[in-house]
Amino acid sequence: MHPIVKYVAQRILLGLVLLFAASIMIFAGTQILPGDVAQSILGQSATEQALANLRAELGLNEPLVTRYLDWLTAALHGDLGTALTNGQDIATSMGQRLGNTLFLAGWAALIAVPLAILLGLIAVRYAGKWPDKLISAVTLTTVSIPEFLLGYIVMFYFAVQWRLFPSVSTVYEGMPFLDKLNAIALPVMVLVMVVLGHMMRMTRAAILNVMQSAYIETAELKGLRPFTIIRKHAMPNAIAPIVNVVMLNLAYLVVGVVVVEVVFVYPGMGQYLVDHVAKRDVPVVQACGLVFAAVYIGLNMLADVIAILANPRLRHPK
Amino acid sequence: MRIPPSAAIGLIITITYFLAAILADWLAPYDYFEIVGEVWEPSSSQFLLGTDSIGRDLLSRMIYGGRITIFVATAATILAFVTGALLGFTAAVAGGWVDQVLSRMVDLIMSIPALIFALVVLSVMPVTMPVLILVMGLIESTRVFRLSRAVAADIVVMDYVEAARLRGEGSVYVIFREILPNSLSPLVAEAGLRFIFMVLFISTLSFLGLGVQPPLADWGGIVKENKEGIVYGIPAALYPAVAIATLAISVNLVADWILNRTSSLKGGRG
Numbered sequence: 210m211h212p213i214v215k216y217v218a219q220r221i222l223l224g225l226v227l228l229f230a231a232s233i234m235i236f237a238g239t240q241i242l243p244g245d246v247a248q249s250i251l252g253q254s255a256t257e258q259a260l261a262n263l264r265a266e267l268g269l270n271e272p273l274v275t276r277y278l279d280w281l282t283a284a285l286h287g288d289l290g291t292a293l294t295n296g297q298d299i300a301t302s303m304g305q306r307l308g309n310t311l312f313l314a315g316w317a318a319l320i321a322v323p324l325a326i327l328l329g330l331i332a333v334r335y336a337g338k339w340p341d342k343l344i345s346a347v348t349l350t351t352v353s354i355p356e357f358l359l360g361y362i363v364m365f366y367f368a369v370q371w372r373l374f375p376s377v378s379t380v381y382e383g384m385p386f387l388d389k390l391n392a393i394a395l396p397v398m399v400l401v402m403v404v405l406g407h408m409m410r411m412t413r414a415a416i417l418n419v420m421q422s423a424y425i426e427t428a429e430l431k432g433l434r435p436f437t438i439i440r441k442h443a444m445p446n447a448i449a450p451i452v453n454v455v456m457l458n459l460a461y462l463v464v465g466v467v468v469v470e471v472v473f474v475y476p477g478m479g480q481y482l483v484d485h486v487a488k489r490d491v492p493v494v495q496a497c498g499l500v501f502a503a504v505y506i507g508l509n510m511l512a513d514v515i516a517i518l519a520n521p522r523l524r525h526p527k
Numbered sequence: 528m529r530i531p532p533s534a535a536i537g538l539i540i541t542i543t544y545f546l547a548a549i550l551a552d553w554l555a556p557y558d559y560f561e562i563v564g565e566v567w568e569p570s571s572s573q574f575l576l577g578t579d580s581i582g583r584d585l586l587s588r589m590i591y592g593g594r595i596t597i598f599v600a601t602a603a604t605i606l607a608f609v610t611g612a613l614l615g616f617t618a619a620v621a622g623g624w625v626d627q628v629l630s631r632m633v634d635l636i637m638s639i640p641a642l643i644f645a646l647v648v649l650s651v652m653p654v655t656m657p658v659l660i661l662v663m664g665l666i667e668s669t670r671v672f673r674l675s676r677a678v679a680a681d682i683v684v685m686d687y688v689e690a691a692r693l694r695g696e697g698s699v700y701v702i703f704r705e706i707l708p709n710s711l712s713p714l715v716a717e718a719g720l721r722f723i724f725m726v727l728f729i730s731t732l733s734f735l736g737l738g739v740q741p742p743l744a745d746w747g748g749i750v751k752e753n754k755e756g757i758v759y760g761i762p763a764a765l766y767p768a769v770a771i772a773t774l775a776i777s778v779n780l781v782a783d784w785i786l787n788r789t790s791s792l793k794g795g796r797g
Contacts, residue, residue, distance in 0.1 A: 365757055
């Protein structure tokens with residue numbers, strides 16, 4: 210077997226093992242901990258009888274392993290259970306929201322990734338000069354600012370002072386595409402700012418690292434223009450680290466989305482998770498946690514697989 | 528020792544925030560819970576930052592809120608460091624299966640985003656300050672574990688550790704007398720970064736309504752209390768958010784400087 214197939218298969222297998230273990234962690238996190246689910250749903254004043262009924266209804270009297278296996282098999286069949294608070298099927302309510310979240314995160318990625326790579330290239334071209342320093346300073350600032358501050362600053366100016374975009378991102382099914390884009394303009398802007406800094410800094414570091422190689426010096430001595438050197442000689446060799454950076458930041462986007470959705474009251478997964486943590490709706494929290502973990506682990510796995518595929522030493526073994 | 532201007536500014540702002548937190552009782556012009564004016568009054572000589580969503584003095588809320596934010600973040604950072612560093616050093620010194628088990632556990636916890644994991648756990652735990660500190664501290668201890676294990680792994684192979692072992696010293700001696708003093712500088716720089724992360728973490732949780740519970744409010748909580756004002760053009764929610772950001776940037780500048788200083792002393796790897 211070609212070694213590259215072996216490496217990729219290994220990495221995918223590891224991802225699946227990790228996801229399986231993460232599902233145990235999420236389940237255990239809500240079940241083994243000293244908090245009593247029934248108690249926290251009904252509150253301190255609940256009667257013994259009510260507690261016992263709820264425990265029976267939730268299947269809390271079954272052994273832990275049985276409950277976990279039941280939950281996992283059901284989840285693998287697409288059945289995530291029903292929400293405690295309103296009795297609705299979780300998978301159905303989640304489908305629409307997951308679509309919304311992916312729509313938001315997708316647009317943010319579509320804008321942030323090319324922009325970050327372009328800025329990274331400019332920073333390398335003018336390394337140590339003022340454009341580089343300016344880009345570095347701005348990105349250092351955006352990295353240190355909490356997402357909700359960025360959100361409210363953007364909302365304060367773009368929605369309230371200048372009235373360019375709506376302050377609340379309402380989207381619904383069958384909404385015209387352009388209206389949808391208009392509605393998510395501000396949250397996308399915030400998400401782009403959140404990941405841009407990190408992605409650009411790491412892109413810059415990856416290319417600078419390559420730029421110190423001997424073949425770049427050769428290209429310089431041949432008299433090639435700086436941008437040609439970067440495009441034709443540095444970029445191909447920097448692709449693997451850059452792709453890695455992009456993937457890690459997309460994974461980070463998954464978390465950033467939670468806060469941004471709450472700021473802009475966007476009907477996505479993050480809002481759904483936060484609402485139900487506050488209501489102590491454990492089945493919904495478990496399901497959301499599982500989906501978030503799956504996306505996060507999946508993106509990290511993809512980053513590793515692409516890094517393997519992009520490595521010429523593995524592609525052309527001796 | 529010369530302090531670069533960026534680090535000096537960072538240091539001054541950080542110290543100011545810490546002093547304000549410690550001296551809150553003397554500095555705050557009004558009481559924490561006292562309703563002293565109309566809702567969302569603009570800033571005036573009476574209320575320097577105006578009033579909040581129910582008419583409390585915003586500056587006083589900010590000073591007391593900063594105390595909570597800084598206290599929770601500091602406590603969680605200390606917890607993360609004590610657990611993370613101790614386990615990381617143990618893994619490096621013991622090696623073998625102890626190292627394998629601890630490292631794989633940490634890999635697993637880090638495979639779930641910190642905020643998501645915290646939310647999952649907080650959905651079943653009572654949201655009190657000790658629980659918050661515990662959850663945040665333990666989740667973050669995995670990041671400290673990674674670093675301290677890596678640093679300790681470099682030290683364990685040194686001759687002086689070998690010498691101590693040949694003298695018949697036990698693992699506890701090696702960890703506290705050989706590894707700890709030699710790994711202090713990278714750990715101190717890391718502590719700065721972890722502290723920032725904790726500040727952002729607790730602020731985010733409180734902002735989502737799952738951190739410090741009312742009537743107490745940290746900076747994230749004050750943002751939440753006043754966020755409705757934004758739509759009417761009232762910037763009350765922006766002040767605490769700016770406080771969080773400036774504290775984070777200042778500590779970052781100081782940590783950067785410590786990191787640069789220690790790595791240049793030791794030639795590359797700190």
